[in-house]
Structure formats: structure tokens, C-alpha cells
Amino acid sequence: MTCLSGFRNFPKLWTSTPYFELVVPATFPVSFFLMVTRNQHRWFSVKTTSPPNSKSTNLLVAKARTLKKENDSDRQISSDHYFAAGAAKMRSYLNNNPQQRDHAMPRVRSTIELPTKPLNSEEWDKLKDDFNGKASFEEGVISQMVHSCSSVDVAKSLLAWVAAKNNGIVGYNLLVKYLYLCVFHKETSEVIDVYEIMKAKYKCLETGASSILIRGLIHSDRWREALLLLEDMKKVMIPSKRNYGDCIQGALFHQDVNMAWSLYQELIGHNLTPLLETLKAFFDFGQDINDDHYSNKLLDILLYLRNNQLYPGESFAHSIKTWFESIPGRQWKGQFTTVQKSGQCSSCGRALESIHLSLEEYEFLKEKIMRDVIDGGDQYKKTTPQELQRFENFVNSCPPFDIVIDGLNVAKMFPKRRESQTLLNVVSHLAQKNLQLLVLGRKHMLKPSSRWKEDEMEQVQKQAHCFFADNISKDDPFLLYATLNSGNHCKFITKDLMRDHKACLPDAHTQRLFFKWQQGHQLAIVKGSPRSKLTFQHTLSYDTVVQTTGDSWHIPYDEDQVQRSSYEVPTKWLCLQRKTQAPAPC
Amino acid sequence: MNVTVRFLRPFARLMVSFTPHGKRRNLYSTVLQRYMSSKAPSLSCHNKESISPPKQLELDGWKTTMKSSIQEDGVSVVSDKDEDALAATREMIEMRRLLGSEVPEHITEEELKTLMECPSKSAQRKYLKYLYGKEKLKKAKQIKKEKKAEAREEAKKAKLLEITTSKEQQEFMFLRLWDRQINIAMGWKGVQAMQFGQPLVFDMDYENYMKPFELRNAVSQLLESEGWNRRDVDPFHIYFCNLKINSAYQKELVKRYSGKWDKLLLTATEKSPIDLFPKDSIIYLTADSPNIMTTFKHDKIYIIGSFVDKNTQVGTSLAKAKRLNLATERLPLDKYLQWDLGSKNLTLDQMIRILLSMKNTGSWEEALKFVPRRKHTGYLEISQHSKEVFSKLKKTKTRSFPKGSLNVQTWKR
Numbered sequence: 001m002t003c004l005s006g007f008r009n010f011p012k013l014w015t016s017t018p019y020f021e022l023v024v025p026a027t028f029p030v031s032f033f034l035m036v037t038r039n040q041h042r043w044f045s046v047k048t049t050s051p052p053n054s055k056s057t058n059l060l061v062a063k064a065r066t067l068k069k070e071n072d073s074d075r076q077i078s079s080d081h082y083f084a085a086g087a088a089k090m091r092s093y094l095n096n097n098p099q100q101r102d103h104a105m106p107r108v109r110s111t112i113e114l115p116t117k118p119l120n121s122e123e124w125d126k127l128k129d130d131f132n133g134k135a136s137f138e139e140g141v142i143s144q145m146v147h148s149c150s151s152v153d154v155a156k157s158l159l160a161w162v163a164a165k166n167n168g169i170v171g172y173n174l175l176v177k178y179l180y181l182c183v184f185h186k187e188t189s190e191v192i193d194v195y196e197i198m199k200a201k202y203k204c205l206e207t208g209a210s211s212i213l214i215r216g217l218i219h220s221d222r223w224r225e226a227l228l229l230l231e232d233m234k235k236v237m238i239p240s241k242r243n244y245g246d247c248i249q250g251a252l253f254h255q256d257v258n259m260a261w262s263l264y265q266e267l268i269g270h271n272l273t274p275l276l277e278t279l280k281a282f283f284d285f286g287q288d289i290n291d292d293h294y295s296n297k298l299l300d301i302l303l304y305l306r307n308n309q310l311y312p313g314e315s316f317a318h319s320i321k322t323w324f325e326s327i328p329g330r331q332w333k334g335q336f337t338t339v340q341k342s343g344q345c346s347s348c349g350r351a352l353e354s355i356h357l358s359l360e361e362y363e364f365l366k367e368k369i370m371r372d373v374i375d376g377g378d379q380y381k382k383t384t385p386q387e388l389q390r391f392e393n394f395v396n397s398c399p400p401f402d403i404v405i406d407g408l409n410v411a412k413m414f415p416k417r418r419e420s421q422t423l424l425n426v427v428s429h430l431a432q433k434n435l436q437l438l439v440l441g442r443k444h445m446l447k448p449s450s451r452w453k454e455d456e457m458e459q460v461q462k463q464a465h466c467f468f469a470d471n472i473s474k475d476d477p478f479l480l481y482a483t484l485n486s487g488n489h490c491k492f493i494t495k496d497l498m499r500d501h502k503a504c505l506p507d508a509h510t511q512r513l514f515f516k517w518q519q520g521h522q523l524a525i526v527k528g529s530p531r532s533k534l535t536f537q538h539t540l541s542y543d544t545v546v547q548t549t550g551d552s553w554h555i556p557y558d559e560d561q562v563q564r565s566s567y568e569v570p571t572k573w574l575c576l577q578r579k580t581q582a583p584a585p586c
Numbered sequence: 587m588n589v590t591v592r593f594l595r596p597f598a599r600l601m602v603s604f605t606p607h608g609k610r611r612n613l614y615s616t617v618l619q620r621y622m623s624s625k626a627p628s629l630s631c632h633n634k635e636s637i638s639p640p641k642q643l644e645l646d647g648w649k650t651t652m653k654s655s656i657q658e659d660g661v662s663v664v665s666d667k668d669e670d671a672l673a674a675t676r677e678m679i680e681m682r683r684l685l686g687s688e689v690p691e692h693i694t695e696e697e698l699k700t701l702m703e704c705p706s707k708s709a710q711r712k713y714l715k716y717l718y719g720k721e722k723l724k725k726a727k728q729i730k731k732e733k734k735a736e737a738r739e740e741a742k743k744a745k746l747l748e749i750t751t752s753k754e755q756q757e758f759m760f761l762r763l764w765d766r767q768i769n770i771a772m773g774w775k776g777v778q779a780m781q782f783g784q785p786l787v788f789d790m791d792y793e794n795y796m797k798p799f800e801l802r803n804a805v806s807q808l809l810e811s812e813g814w815n816r817r818d819v820d821p822f823h824i825y826f827c828n829l830k831i832n833s834a835y836q837k838e839l840v841k842r843y844s845g846k847w848d849k850l851l852l853t854a855t856e857k858s859p860i861d862l863f864p865k866d867s868i869i870y871l872t873a874d875s876p877n878i879m880t881t882f883k884h885d886k887i888y889i890i891g892s893f894v895d896k897n898t899q900v901g902t903s904l905a906k907a908k909r910l911n912l913a914t915e916r917l918p919l920d921k922y923l924q925w926d927l928g929s930k931n932l933t934l935d936q937m938i939r940i941l942l943s944m945k946n947t948g949s950w951e952e953a954l955k956f957v958p959r960r961k962h963t964g965y966l967e968i969s970q971h972s973k974e975v976f977s978k979l980k981k982t983k984t985r986s987f988p989k990g991s992l993n994v995q996t997w998k999r
Contacts, residue, residue, distance in 0.1 A: 163648030
């Protein structure tokens with residue numbers, strides 16, 4: 001392992017602060033580029049933000065806030081399917097009393113007043129006398145500097161003071177933290193100085209320092225040495241995706257496309273998932289080149305996103321759009337849009353890929369569910385072999401079902417109502433539509449009690465097929481199997497997100513298949529009052545994944561301001577069209 | 587160095603234009619100020635060392651000394667690739683120690699190999715942290731030992747003085763052979779338990795579910811359980827069932843007991859408990875059981891799974907009991923204790939102490955004292971308990987089942 005525990009809470013290197021991201025509109029990202037002139041490098045800014053005028057920034061912040069608020073209220077109305085991005089957050093918000101939330105205790109740390117300008121030795125001595133913490137003074141101060149991102153000069157004066165006291169020797173940990181500050185403030189020449197020192201003093205570096213050095217070096221014209229550092233790392237372990245990402249960005253920075261692609265191949269070869277910013281860098285760089293080979297590789301990246309069900313972020317989506325539109329002669333046109341319930345893109349009207357699994361995928365999933373979720377190497381864990389046999393006989397004796405109901409989950413929907421009554425309501429509502437129903441439950445439901453009325457359960461059994469498992473068996477696996485066994489048209493009703501069963505599946509591919517199937521087949525009841533008419537959250541008819549038809553691309557992306565859980569899918573899309581073929585109504 | 591200074595200035599200016607943040611703005615403006623004020627020395631930096639202002643610290647001087655300082659020697663040229671990786675890892679650990687992360691100071695070849703076999707970076711980090719903790723503990727013990735030895739020396743000296751001063755004869759009834767006497771007495775009790783004691787079974791069938799460190803923990807807990815049993819007034823007759831010869835379990839037990847293993851007053855067998863005892867008198871204790879243990883029955887054979895489960899494989903022992911078609915029970919923790927946090931799985935020694943206490947006194951309040959205090963906030967008063975049951979009943983009329991009795995995946999709100 002390589003990342004140092006101490007560095008884990010460092011803010012991201014080389015990125016602007018979150019504050020910037022809030023204020024600067026996403027369409028005008030602050031971008032730096034490097035010009036190499038006579039062995040000196042200077043940073044230029046293409047576009048500067050407004051002057052640091054507190055009034056105007058406050059205004060912008062306020063604006064961003066109101067914008068966010070509006071978005072939120074929009075979302076409340078439009079969070080229409082169960083797996084929409086942010087839906088879980090909204091549900092938990094609606095379920096909990098909002099006033100009870102957000103009472104995290106502020107963190108208390110013993111702090112010293114950090115100097116804002118370089119001090120001389122006497123001043124450092126004095127500061128040290130005032131200090132009474134646990135760790136050594138130098139270490140404490142520099143850690144705090146790292147946290148508050150002090151200027152390099154202050155840190156340098158500290159180091160000089162330490163060196164003067166200590167025969168010109170500065171400890172490795174101080175040096176690394178100083179290096180971090182230099183990298184953070186993009187002081188490239190200083191980074192190179194420290195690099196020289198480290199090379200001279202230590203014959204090898206550990207991975208934390210190497211990572212920071214790589215970050216620092218890729219912007220200089222000695223960026224190839226970053227690759228050497230990467231090689232050194234490989235001796236001990238597989239470098240992280242961030243290390244690879246940095247090197248790739250460095251290579252792209254210095255126009256070495258082949259190196260960038262070979263590093264990318266290596267990264268994929270190690271089974272690491274590249275950072276989205278690395279992929280974005282390829283697209284950003286691609287705008288300047290017209291090369292079929294390069295374009296094909298970019299399309300390969302899009303397919304990689306598709307196969308691994310990754311979704312680009314908002315700025316990445318913009319990069320993709322810009323790259324497509326920059327291809328000469330093809331006249332791509334990009335639109336940010338949403339998809340209608342029917343599965344048609346609101347911008348071009350094309351139908352998106354269906355959510356349904358192919359026949360092979362379906363069979364594959366069915367077998368995996370049977371083998372890994374229900375059986376799982378020990379049939380006694382979730383059920384018993386006798387019960388499994390009984391269930392299989394039962395399922396085979398019935399016609400295919402249209403809807404499978406998780407009886408206990410549905411019955412407990414309204415805590416103030418009798419369980420059997422709620423269940424009966426749902427069942428009779430669905431039975432009126434002439435659907436073949438299966439209600440799964442446990443045996444205790446048949447035992448008459450105040451919560452389970454005998455006559456109501458009898459009526460349920462009249463209107464639907466019922467299977468009651470043992471009280472200590474799990475009923476969800478039966479639900480999944482019964483639904484899968486009935487065929488593609490069959491849906492199931494539960495509010496359970498089935499995350500634990502998804503986790504039983506052996507690999508990510510199968511889990512994605514399961515999730516896809518779940519999106520298309522799970523009906524969740526919209527909880528209104530018990531007496532109101534029964535409504536379901538509609539299932540998706542289209543698959544939320546990067547997709548193409550050759551002359552069009554549809555790419556779902558994550559908005560910056562929405563928190564998406566892993567079991568949810570984005571709702572926003574980037575629609576790309578070849579203009580010549582389909583004049584899209586905009 | 588020349589380049590450095592020339593290069594910094596435009597950069598500093600640029601930084602200022604980029605910092606709308608209030609707090610940081612001051613910081614940068616002071617940097618800028620500093621640059622403006624120290625313009626003269628920084629421009630004439632060719633002969634900086636002579637001119638630098640008297641009070642100001644020399645900012646870049648340390649770099650030259652650092653660069654010129656001798657590199658640590660001992661660069662061994664190793665051709666073998668395996669050796670090379672080992673050496674590189676060793677150096678990496680050393681560097682991380684310099685950085686102040688939690689890694690051991692000394693690491694043996696064997697530990698290094700274990701480290702290299704770790705499947706992931708986080709596993710490596712954990713292993714290093716474990717070694718670090720171990721090393722620290724060892725050092726602390728060593729220091730303590732030395733201190734004690736010192737104190738003993740001093741006490742000896744003081745005693746010598748005392749003896750020389752007072753040479754009175756004292757009369758005693760017994761020689762000081764307490765430990766041996768106690769051991770012999772416990773042995774007698776143990777033999778009696780072997781003949782007439784109530785059986786208590788430890789089921790060792792979970793070896794395949796455990797990782798090596800979990801297995802070591804399980805063995806430690808077994809040792810402690812056996813110790814608690816030996817000291818009791820009326821010990822159980824302990825059975826280690828399903829203990830396969832030459833399994834990792836057996837090897838570890840033999841290793842930990844060293845010479846004592848063959849003289850232990852318990853029954854270790856390869857057989858399963860259902861071969862030894864009638865099926866209907868067996869009760870398998872597991873926290874996943876739906877049945878609550880109400881009383882301790884003196885005519886039953888209780889089985890405890892000797893299984894340390896840090897991997898949350900829920901329901902393994904329940905599945906086993908289901909397979910063998912055995913009765914199961916769990917401790918009435920919720921009935922007597924206001925449970926706070928932590929899993930309801932208790933360690934083996936806690937289990938045996940609870941069972942011993944139940945066997946001797948029959949009172950749950952007394953027995954459940956061995957549940958760790960951090961896991962619960964206190965005992966439920968009986969009146970309070972009945973009240974709770976009442977309120978629960980009231981609630982369940984409209985609401986749901988008591989939590990533990992069903993494993994329904996429902997949204998409880």
C-alpha cells in the first residue's frame with residue numbers, strides 16, 4: 001500500500017477549491033496552460049474570474065443557492081421513477097423530520113496561530129516556546145499549514161529555521177509536507193528543487209511522496225521523470241489510478257499522445273477503473289487533433305463507459321459535447337436533455353435502448369440467482385431443501401404469473417392499518433385487472449391474530465396464488481426466482497431495494513445485469529393515504545447507459561449538484577446527433 | 587536559484603488575482619507585500635549569502651546543505667528479482683516510518699513475505715499497522731519488565747537488611763505452595779466433571795469459515811473458556827467436537843497448550859455431537875435463533891459454535907443447526923438488558939461464564955453480568971420490562987412484529 005494515512009485528508013491537489021467551482025459557471029472553467037519559453041515556465045490564465053470583490057461573490061453564492069433550491073423543488077415533482085438519481089435522498093428527507101438532521105459536532109482541534117508571513121529565527125523560537133501540543137512543534141505547524149494551505153514562503157522559512165538548528169538537515173516528513181504545499185500552489189521550480197534534494201538524499205521514496213512528486217513534475221518540462229517515478233512505484237506495487245491519471249495528463253500536456261494511450265492501456269490492464277477526470281483529459285485534448293485513430297480511441301472510451309455502467313460528470317459531459325462538435329465535416333450537434341417516460345429522447349425523439357435483458361442474459365441471470373442467492377453453497381442458510389423442493393413444485397404447477405407480491409413488505413406499508421387488510425386491498429385491486437398474482441409470505445401470516453384476520457387472508461388466497469415460507473426462511477429469494485421464472489412480462493411489488501441480494505452475486509457484471517432487470521421489473525407503491533387509489537412508481541422502459549446508433553449518441557450524466565446513490569441512475573442526458581441526417585427540432 | 591526568484595514573482599501576482607476568498611486573500615496580499623518589500627535582496631540573489639538582511643532567515647540556504655549531504659550508503663546491487671522487490675518494500679517501509687505513519691521499525695523476512703502476499707493495499711496497510719502495534723506493545727512490556735526487575739533488586743536489598751536485623755523464628759501452619767495445591771484441587775474437580783459433569787460442547791466445525799487471524803482469536807477464547815471452567819465450583823465436562831486431527835484448529839490448540847494438551851481434562855473428538863448424544867437433548871446456542879432461552883436446563887447438552895465471525899456471515903450456525911435438525915436457543919439479552927450497541931454475538935469465554943453462572947445460581951441478572959458493559963446501558967427492571975411488553979403489544983396491534991422475531995426486509999417507517 002502506498003498512500004500515507006497522513007495524506008488522506010489532504011484536499012485534492014491541483015484542483016481549484018470547491019469555492020471556485022461554486023462561483024465559476026461550469027461553461028467557463030478556469031483553465032491554465034503552460035507555455036515553455038527559454039527553459040522557463042510561466043502560468044497564464046486564459047480567463048480570470050471577477051476581482052475578489054466580496055460583494056459580487058456573495059451575490060454569486062446567493063444566486064447559486066437559489067438556483068439549487070429551484071432545482072430541488074423541480075426534482076421533488078419529477079422524481080418519478082424509483083431509481084432516479086437523488087430519489088433515495090428525497091425519500092429519506094421526506095421520511096425524517098428535517099429539523100432533526102444536521103447536528104454534526106464541529107471538530108475541535110488544538111491549533112496555533114499560523115503566521116501569515118515568513119518569520120525569522122527568533123520569531124520561530126518564540127512561537128515554539130508558546131506551543132504545548134503533543135506532537136513535535138515543527139510537525140504540528142507544518143501539518144496545520146498543509147490543512148490551511150499556507151503560502152510556500154512561510155513554510156520555507158520554517159524549514160530554513162529547522163535546518164539552521166539542525167546542521168542543515170530537514171526531516172523527511174517536513175520535506176514531504178513542504179512538497180505538498182509547493183505542488184498545491186503550483187510552484188513548479190520549487191517542486192523541482194525539492195525533487196533534486198530528495199534524489200540526492202534518499203535512494204528511494206515511498207509512494208506518498210512519489211505521488212505528490214508526479215503531480216508536481218507533470219507540469220514542468222521534466223515531466224518524463226514522473227514516468228520514471230511511476231516505474232519505481234511499480235516495483236513495489238500497482239500504482240493507483242490517480243498516479244496513472246496524473247502521468248496521462250502530463251503526457252497529454254506535452255503532446256505525447258502515444259505515451260498517454262499506452263499508460264491508459266496499462267491502467268485498464270491492471271483492472272483499475274480510471275478516474276473520470278483522466279478520461280475527460282483525453283476528450284479535452286482531442287479537440288485539437290484531427291486523427292481518425294485518436295477519434296476511434298475516444299469512441300472506445302465511450303464504450304468502456306457503457307460496458308462498466310459509468311456515468312460522466314457534468315463537466316465531462318460538456319467536454320464530450322465539445323469534442324463531438326469539434327469534429328470537422330461531421331457536423332455533430334449536442335443537446336442536454338431528458339428522456340420521456342415512453343423512452344424517447346426529448347430532444348431528437350429517438351427511442352432509447354430497451355431495459356429488457358436479452359434472452360441469454362436473462363437465462364444467465366436466472367441461473368445465477370438460483371445458484372448464488374437462493375442456494376449460495378448452503379441451502380440451509382436461507383431456506384431448506386424440502387422447502388425449496390416444495391416451492392419449485394408449486395411454481396411449476398401454476399401458470400406464469402403477471403405480478404409477484406412481497407406480502408409482508410406490502411402489508412407493512414401503513415403502520416397504522418391492519419396488515420391483512422392492506423394486503424387484501426392491494427391484491428383485490430390488482431385482481432380486478434385480471435392479472436395472475438402470486439403472494440409470497442411466511443406461515444405466521446396464516447395464524448389468526450389481531451394483525452392477520454383469518455377471513456381476509458382467505459380472501460387473499462382466493463384471489464391470488466399464495467406461497468407461505470417457513471418463519472425463519474428468507475422470502476426475497478423466492479420472490480426473485482418466481483418473477484424470473486415467470487418470464488419477462490412478470491413484475492414484482494416490493495419497496496425493498498434488494499441490495500443484500502445483489503451483494504450475493506459473484507461479480508460486477510452479474511450485479512449490473514441484476515440491477516438492469518430490477519429497474520425494469522420492480523414496482524414500488526407510491527405511499528399515499530391508505531384510502532387513496534393505489535398508484536405505482538412506473539418502471540423504466542429504457543436503459544440508462546451510454547448508447548449509440550452510429551449516427552447518434554445518448555450519454556447519461558451526473559449533475560454536479562445532485563447526490564446519486566449507487567443504486568440510482570442519472571436522469572439527465574446528453575443527446576448527440578449528426579446534423580446532416582436528422583434535422584432535430586430544438 | 588536565480589530562476590526560482592524570477593519565476594516566483596509573476597506567479598505570486600497571478601495567485602492574488604485568483605483569490606476571492608476572504609481569509610486567504612489577506613494571506614496572499616501579505617505574500618505580495620513581502621515580495622514588494624524584499625525586492626532588493628531577491629533581485630540581487632547572485633551573492634545572496636553575503637547581503638541577506640541580518641534578521642531575515644536565509645530561505646534557500648538549507649537546500650544546498652541538504653543536497654550536498656551524503657546519501658545513505660548501502661545500495662546493494664541485487665540481481666534477483668524477488669529479492670529486489672523485498673528490498674524495495676523494506677526501503678519503502680523505512681521511508682514511511684520516517685514520514686510518521688504506523689509501520690514497524692523492524693520487520694522480519696517472513697513478515698515481509700506475508701506482507702507481499704496481501705491481496706490489496708489496504709490489507710497491507712492493516713498488516714503493517716498490526717505489526718506496528720505488536721512492536722509497540724512488546725517494547726512497552728520490555729520497559730515494564732526492566733523497571734520491575736529494578737524494583738525487585740531494591741526490595742531484595744531492603745529485605746536482606748531486614749533479615750539481618752530481625753532473626754526471629756516464625757511459626758506457620760502451611761508451606762507456601764498455594765498454586766500447586768490449587769492446581770491439584772482443580773484437577774480433582776476436573777476428573778469428577780469428566781465422570782459426572784454436565785456436557786458442554788464446543789463445535790469446531792467452522793474452520794473453513796474463518797481466516798487465520800480469526801482462528802487464532804477463536805483458540806485464544808477457547809483457552810480462556812477452559813480456564814474459567816476449570817476454576818468453577820462445578821465445572822462442565824467440556825467436549826471439543828468435530829476437531830479433526832491435523833486441522834489448523836488442532837495444530838493451534840496443541841501449540842498454545844504446548845505440553846498440557848494431552849493432560850487436559852476434557853474430551854476432544856473427531857465425532858459430531860449428534861453421534862455422541864441423543865438428538866433431542868441437544869440445544870444449539872446461536873444468536874440467530876428465533877427461540878429465546880428461558881431457563882438453564884441441567885439435563886440438556888448445550889452446543890456453542892467455536893466460531894469468531896468478523897466477516898459477518900450471518901446465519902452460519904443457524905444453518906448448521908437446521909441441517910442437523912437440532913433445537914436452537916439464544917440468550918434472553920433483549921429481555922433483561924437495555925441493549926445499546928455491538929453485536930449480540932458474545933465471545934466464547936463470556937458464553938461459558940454466563941452458562942456456569944446460570945448453572946450455579948439460575949438467575950439471569952447474575953449471569954448476564956458477564957455481558958460487556960459497553961454493549962448495554964443497564965438492566966431492565968422487571969416492572970419496566972412488563973411495561974415495555976405491554977407497550978409493545980399495544981404498538982404491534984397496529985404496527986409490526988417485534989424486531990428480532992422476523993427477518994423481514996421492510997421499511998420500518
